[in-house]
Every structure is written in C-alpha cells, then in structure tokens.
Amino acid sequence: MTEAETPPPFAVPDADRQDRMVEAILFASSDPLSTDEIEARMPRGSDAAEALRRVEAAYAERGVNVVRVAGKWALRTASDLSFLLRNEAQETRKLSRAATETLAIIAYHQPVTRTEIEEVRGVAVSKGTLDLLLELEWIKLGRRRETPGRPVTFVTTEAFLTHFGLESTKDLPGLDELKKSGLLDARTVAITPQKDDDPLEADDEDGPGEDANLFN
Amino acid sequence: MTEAETPPPFAVPDADRQDRMVEAILFASSDPLSTDEIEARMPRGSDAAEALRRVEAAYAERGVNVVRVAGKWALRTASDLSFLLRNEAQETRKLSRAATETLAIIAYHQPVTRTEIEEVRGVAVSKGTLDLLLELEWIKLGRRRETPGRPVTFVTTEAFLTHFGLESTKDLPGLDELKKSGLLDARTVAITPQKDDDPLEADDEDGPGEDANLFN
Amino acid sequence: MPDGESLDFEAESNSLLIDIDGFEGPLDVLLTLARNQKVDLRQISILQLAEQYLAFVRAARALRLDLAADYLVTAAWLAYLKSRLLLPVEDKAEDEPDADEMAARLAFQLQRLEAMRKAAATLFGRDQLGRDVFARGKPEVVTVEKQIDWTCRLMDLLGSYAKAKSASSYRPLHIERAKAHSMEEALVRLRGVVGDTPNWTRLEMFLPEDWRNEKMTRSAIASTFAASLELAREGHVALRQTEMFGPIYMRDVTEDDLAPDLTEGLDAAVVTDHPRQRRRIPHLRGKVA
Numbered sequence: 219m220t221e222a223e224t225p226p227p228f229a230v231p232d233a234d235r236q237d238r239m240v241e242a243i244l245f246a247s248s249d250p251l252s253t254d255e256i257e258a259r260m261p262r263g264s265d266a267a268e269a270l271r272r273v274e275a276a277y278a279e280r281g282v283n284v285v286r287v288a289g290k291w292a293l294r295t296a297s298d299l300s301f302l303l304r305n306e307a308q309e310t311r312k313l314s315r316a317a318t319e320t321l322a323i324i325a326y327h328q329p330v331t332r333t334e335i336e337e338v339r340g341v342a343v344s345k346g347t348l349d350l351l352l353e354l355e356w357i358k359l360g361r362r363r364e365t366p367g368r369p370v371t372f373v374t375t376e377a378f379l380t381h382f383g384l385e386s387t388k389d390l391p392g393l394d395e396l397k398k399s400g401l402l403d404a405r406t407v408a409i410t411p412q413k414d415d416d417p418l419e420a421d422d423e424d425g426p427g428e429d430a431n432l433f434n
Numbered sequence: 435m436t437e438a439e440t441p442p443p444f445a446v447p448d449a450d451r452q453d454r455m456v457e458a459i460l461f462a463s464s465d466p467l468s469t470d471e472i473e474a475r476m477p478r479g480s481d482a483a484e485a486l487r488r489v490e491a492a493y494a495e496r497g498v499n500v501v502r503v504a505g506k507w508a509l510r511t512a513s514d515l516s517f518l519l520r521n522e523a524q525e526t527r528k529l530s531r532a533a534t535e536t537l538a539i540i541a542y543h544q545p546v547t548r549t550e551i552e553e554v555r556g557v558a559v560s561k562g563t564l565d566l567l568l569e570l571e572w573i574k575l576g577r578r579r580e581t582p583g584r585p586v587t588f589v590t591t592e593a594f595l596t597h598f599g600l601e602s603t604k605d606l607p608g609l610d611e612l613k614k615s616g617l618l619d620a621r622t623v624a625i626t627p628q629k630d631d632d633p634l635e636a637d638d639e640d641g642p643g644e645d646a647n648l649f650n
Numbered sequence: 651m652p653d654g655e656s657l658d659f660e661a662e663s664n665s666l667l668i669d670i671d672g673f674e675g676p677l678d679v680l681l682t683l684a685r686n687q688k689v690d691l692r693q694i695s696i697l698q699l700a701e702q703y704l705a706f707v708r709a710a711r712a713l714r715l716d717l718a719a720d721y722l723v724t725a726a727w728l729a730y731l732k733s734r735l736l737l738p739v740e741d742k743a744e745d746e747p748d749a750d751e752m753a754a755r756l757a758f759q760l761q762r763l764e765a766m767r768k769a770a771a772t773l774f775g776r777d778q779l780g781r782d783v784f785a786r787g788k789p790e791v792v793t794v795e796k797q798i799d800w801t802c803r804l805m806d807l808l809g810s811y812a813k814a815k816s817a818s819s820y821r822p823l824h825i826e827r828a829k830a831h832s833m834e835e836a837l838v839r840l841r842g843v844v845g846d847t848p849n850w851t852r853l854e855m856f857l858p859e860d861w862r863n864e865k866m867t868r869s870a871i872a873s874t875f876a877a878s879l880e881l882a883r884e885g886h887v888a889l890r891q892t893e894m895f896g897p898i899y900m901r902d903v904t905e906d907d908l909a910p911d912l913t914e915g916l917d918a919a920v921v922t923d924h925p926r927q928r929r930r931i932p933h934l935r936g937k938v939a
Contacts, residue, residue: 281459299458392768
C-alpha cells in the first residue's frame with residue numbers, strides 16, 4: 219500500500235496469515251466491522267478486502283458464516299442451525315402488529331414523517347409504537363422535512379440492518395417491485411379525512427409548493 | 435435453512451453436519467461448554483467428542499482455535515494474534531473549559547493557591563482538573579504559601595511556555611489589552627462599573643446601543 | 651357475484667363485527683373486505699367495497715352504538731363516493747374531485763397498506779439476529795489504549811482568562827447580612843472585666859479591638875450597652891450617665907450601689923428589674939449612637 223515512503227516495520231504478512239488475522243478480528247467482535255476498520259487493525263500492507271473474500275469463501279459451508287450486514291462484515295451462525303441454539307436465544311417480546319407495520323413503512327418509505335406513516339396505515343401512530351422502535355434502536359430521527367411545520371422524519375438504523383441481516387436499505391426484500399408498482403410514491407390519498415378539504419392541493423405536498431413559504 | 439428444516443427424528447446427522455453444529459454451538463455460547471453439554475444440544479446419535487476432535491484439528495492453524503479450558507471447550511483467538519485485539523489510538527482532544535480557565539488563572543496569578551483559583555472562577559476546581567494540568571506538565575507545585583494551613587501554590591512550567599510559544603509569563607497580555615483585543619465580549623465591557631459612574635463617558639463610547647447591550 | 655362468495659362474505663362480516671376491536675381503523679376493515687372480493691386489489695370494485703363497508707358500519711352500529719368516529723367519517727365519505735360513482739359523469743361539478751380518481755386513490759391506499767403488511771411479514775420472517783442467527787457469544791473486547799493529546803491554543807487560554815476574570819467581577823448581587831456584634835459576645839466580654847473595674851470607666855473602653863472601626867462600632871456599642879444593662883440588672887456592675895446622650899460609665903458594683911436610694915444619675919432602665927426590659931433594648935440603639 220505505502221511500501222515506498224514508509225517501509226513496514228515487519229514484512230507484510232502472507233495471505234494465509236492475513237486470513238488468520240481477519241478471522242481473529244471478526245471472531246472477537248460481535249458487531250459488524252467495515253473493511254477499513256479491519257484493515258486498520260492489521261499490519262501495514264495487508265489487504266483486508268482480499269483476505270475477507272477468501273475467509274468468506276472458506277466459511278461459506280461451515281457452521282459459522284461470514285456475512286455482510288449494513289455494509290460491514292460479521293460472523294454469524296449458519297441459519298440452518300438455529301434450532302440448535304435455542305438456549306442462546308434472547309427472550310424478545312413479540313412486537314405488535316402496529317409496531318411491525320410501522321417499522322416496515324419506515325424502512326420502505328424512509329425518510330418518512332409520522333403523518334405519512336399514518337396515511338399509509340389509516341390510523342394514528344401511537345407514541346408508544348415509535349418509542350418502542352426508537353428504543354430498540356431500529357429507527358432514529360432523520361432530517362426535518364422542509365415543508366410547513368418542518369416535521370421530523372424517521373429512518374432506519376444500522377442496528378436495524380444488522381438485526382435483519384441486510385446489507386443496506388436497498389436490499390429490503392421486494393423493494394424493487396414495490397418501487398416499480400408505484401406503491402412507494404409519495405401520494406396523498408383522499409380518504410384521509412383531514413385532506414378531504416382540497417385533495418388537489420394536498421397532492422402537491424411532497425414538493426414544497428409556493429404555499430409552503432406562507433407558513434415558514 | 436430450508437433443506438434441513440424438519441430432520442427426520444432419528445436420522446443421525448453426518449460427520450460434516452455434526453462438525454458444523456459444534457462450531458455454531460461453541461461460537462454462540464458465552465461460556466465454555468463440556469462435551470456432554472454440547473452433545474445434549476445436538477440431535478440424538480451425534481458424537482460430540484468425535485466432532486470436537488475434528489473441529490479442534492480443523493481450527494488448529496486458523497486465526498481462532500478450539501481450546502480446552504477447565505475441562506470445557508471454547509473458541510479463542512489464536513494466541514499469536516492477540517496483539518490484533520489491542521488498539522492504540524492517538525486522539526487529539528481540546529482541553530476542557532474548566533481546565534483552560536484554571537490554567538489561565540494559574541498563568542496570570544502564579545503562584546496561586548487552589549482557593550484563590552476558586553475565588554476567581556467562582557466555582558470549585560476539581561482535583562481531576564489540576565491533576566490533568568500537572569500530568570501535562572503545564573503546571574507544577576510552587577512554594578507553600580506562608581499563611582495558616584500553608585497551602586500549596588501552583589505555577590506554570592517551561593513546558594507551558596513552550597506549548598503556548600511564550601518567552602515568559604510576563605508576555606501574557608494584561609486584562610486591558612484583552613479587552614481591547616475583543617477577547618472580552620462587548621457586553622461585559624459595557625457594564626463595567628467605571629463606566630456606570632460616568633454616564634457621559636459611557637454615552638460617548640457606545641452611543642444609544644448601550645442600553646441594548648445591558649439586556650442582551 | 652356467485653352465491654357462494656356472497657355467503658362467504660356474510661360469514662366473514664359476522665366475524666368482522668365481533669372482531670371490531672382488533673381492527674385498526676376503517677382502512678383495516680376496508681382492506682379485509684377488499685380481500686374478501688378475492689380479486690387483485692388493483693381491480694377491486696370500489697362501489698362494492700363501499701356498499702360492504704356501509705353494511706358493516708350499519709350492522710356494527712346496531713350492535714354497539716359507540717362505533718369510533720373514524721369509522722363513521724369514512725362511512726360518510728364512502729357514501730358520498732358511492733353516490734358520485736353512480737351519478738352520470740356529465741353532472742360533475744367543476745370544483746369537485748373526479749369520483750373515479752377518488753376511487754382509484756382509495757384502491758391505491760388499500761394496495762399500499764396491503765403491500766406494507768406483506769413487507770412487514772417478510773421482514774420479520776427473515777433470519778433475525780439473536781433468534782435465528784447468532785453473533786459470537788463471548789465477544790473479545792478490543793482494548794483500546796488511548797493516547798490523548800491535549801491541546802489548547804493561546805487564544806483559548808486568553809479568552810478563558812478574560813471570561814473568568816470578568817465573570818468573577820460581576821457576581822450576582824447578594825444582600826449580605828450585616829455583621830453585628832451580638833449581645834452574647836458583649837456579655838462574655840464584659841463578664842471578663844467584672845471585678846477589675848473599680849473606677850468609673852467609659853463604656854466605649856470596653857469595646858473589642860477589632861470592632862472599633864467606623865462601620866462596626868455602632869453595633870458593638872449597642873451590644874456592649876445592652877450587656878452592661880444586663881450585668882447591672884444582675885447586680886454585678888453599676889452604670890452612670892450624667893446627662894441625656896452623655897457618655898455612659900461603668901464600674902464594679904459596691905455596697906453603696908445596692909442601696910435603693912442611690913438611683914440618682916442612673917438610667918431608669920438599670921434599676922428596673924423588669925422582665926420585659928431586654929426587649930426594649932433595641933430601641934436604645936439610636937440613643938447610643
């Protein structure tokens with residue numbers, strides 16, 4: 219990497235040793251690590267990305283696999299062996315339908331405001347539901363929406379990706395089809411009572427129209 | 435996840451699968467496990483001892499090893515790689531406000547006792563603050579003050595002068611100079627008592643803005 | 651609609667009524683009703699859906715009057731939509747939204763809710779960390795040996811000194827309790843000289859050294875005077891004042907002083923052995939000054 223200016227104090231470890239290092243580093247951490255984070259811990263001149271590819275392949279058929287979550291790397295038990303590990307399973311309280319739906323809406327529509335969540339579900343979102351998801355650290359506050367009232371938005375977190383084994387929010391199951399079908403388009407629907415007054419104007423909501431300025 | 439979802443109740447998993455199971459069990463467990471404990475978690479007919487021998491051998495040269503601790507089994511980072519799990523981080527941190535203020539007071543009033551520092555600051559000086567400054571070798575203990583209790587005094591060091599690029603502490607600008615240089619904000623200057631005594635002078639200096647400053 | 655499906659709906663709609671608390675609002679009910687039509691949501695008949703919903707609300711109200719307002723608002727909206735859908739298109743007023751568009755939006759909303767339900771189910775059907783897949787049970791903590799370089803610029807130093815200095819010159823205003831020499835202190839002091847003062851001595855001579863400056867002397871005079879009265883009352887000393895506002899003298903008590911007729915020249919207060927005497931003492935302060 220930087221062999222010219224600063225010769226590494228030790229010789230660059232050979233591929234085999236680099237693989238062992240990546241294994242050790244991944245094993246030690248319960249949280250996913252980025253390629254950079256891994257490389258930063260290895261001796262200078264190591265190529266973590268290469269080593270990770272080799273280690274990933276080596277573990278593909280084992281009881282523990284190298285997985286990519288949230289754009290990072292982690293070791294996880296193979297999912298076909300989950301039945302063996304009941305003892306390790308933490309008691310997690312089952313989430314309510316409201317919570318699972320709200321999480322899905324946030325995941326697929328992010329960034330999304332509370333009002334928008336309510337539009338999709340057709341009912342008010344209780345504070346408890348959002349609080350629970352925030353507490354689980356599956357969602358967090360995003361930027362404020364630059365529309366009248368500057369409502370806060372919600373987005374999913376890295377912990378969300380890690381929990382569900384997703385590499386990024388682009389890998390949400392069925393995301394492409396939903397996009398193609400237009401079901402994720404921001405569209406205000408007439409049935410929501412507060413929008414009844416003037417559905418045409420309500421349509422404009424996602425792009426900050428001229429009216430928006432009046433309220434700022 | 436799919437192919438083995440419902441293993442026939444009495445089919446013994448093959449050796450390869452048993453190895454994977456041992457790996458997963460060892461990986462996920464927070465404590466070392468005995469051979470019996472491992473076997474108890476595996477499907478009936480499995481031979482944990484055999485599987486452990488194979489897994490131990492398979493990992494012998496890897497970055498993570500199967501080790502025996504207190505008659506039980508655990509996965510541990512290979513001992514020659516333990517250095518990877520120590521991270522040396524160099525961090526540059528800004529001195530806290532309390533420490534900066536304390537240092538400044540010592541610089542201007544040296545030799546100065548802790549009580550005197552507290553008088554200027556109007557709040558207590560924590561031991562941690564003085565310890566940090568002593569550790570940084572920016573201050574050191576001066577002579578004891580010949581007053582009741584013979585309190586220690588603090589003075590600045592050579593290292594202090596070097597760090598701040600000062601020839602001597604006499605080079606530190608006086609309070610008046612600080613005011614002129616704008617380091618004292620306008621508000622504080624505006625309500626200095628001397629000016630109150632002579633309203634005409636205050637008027638001359640600040641004009642009609644004066645009142646506003648008082649309340650800002 | 652074939653009879654069979656109609657019956658299905660009847661059965662379903664009964665369970666709908668029973669289940670009303672389990673529904674999360676009218677949209678939920680509409681979605682369930684739409685599912686009952688067993689067609690693609692994109693081809694759902696909004697007219698049929700509206701009819702079914704209205705029937706549902708009617709039946710629900712017959713059973714329980716406290717049907718939530720949301721359900722009724724939606725019912726009214728659907729009744730309106732239904733009427734609009736049934737009206738010939740030409741009758742449409744200019745400023746009213748197109749009925750077909752309204753219907754399409756409702757269909758969209760139902761589709762979207764359905765899609766999100768499925769997405770939630772898929773999401774939670776995935777392998778979840780700590781339930782289906784597991785991280786290392788005993789992570790080895792990476793010990794970070796931190797070396798901290800503390801920095802501070804000269805400007806920070808100067809600025810903070812200036813701030814500290816100006817802050818300390820402008821403490822919040824506290825009205826401090828005036829320092830006062832208490833009568834107890836004076837009494838202790840005077841008791842110390844009882845027996846050593848055979849001659850008339852001006853009371854001022856007994857003031858404590860450090861109370862003799864301009865500000866504090868009045869307090870000391872007052873307390874010393876009060877203390878002298880107390881000692882006179884107890885019969886330890888004699889006091890004398892020869893004129894109004896004149897100097898007050900004190901000396902040890904003698905046999906003569908104890909005679910009741912020798913009150914001449916003494917302040918009335920001295921000889922009056924009245925329990926309320928001491929309470930009046932504060933009024934004397936002004937005179938002493």
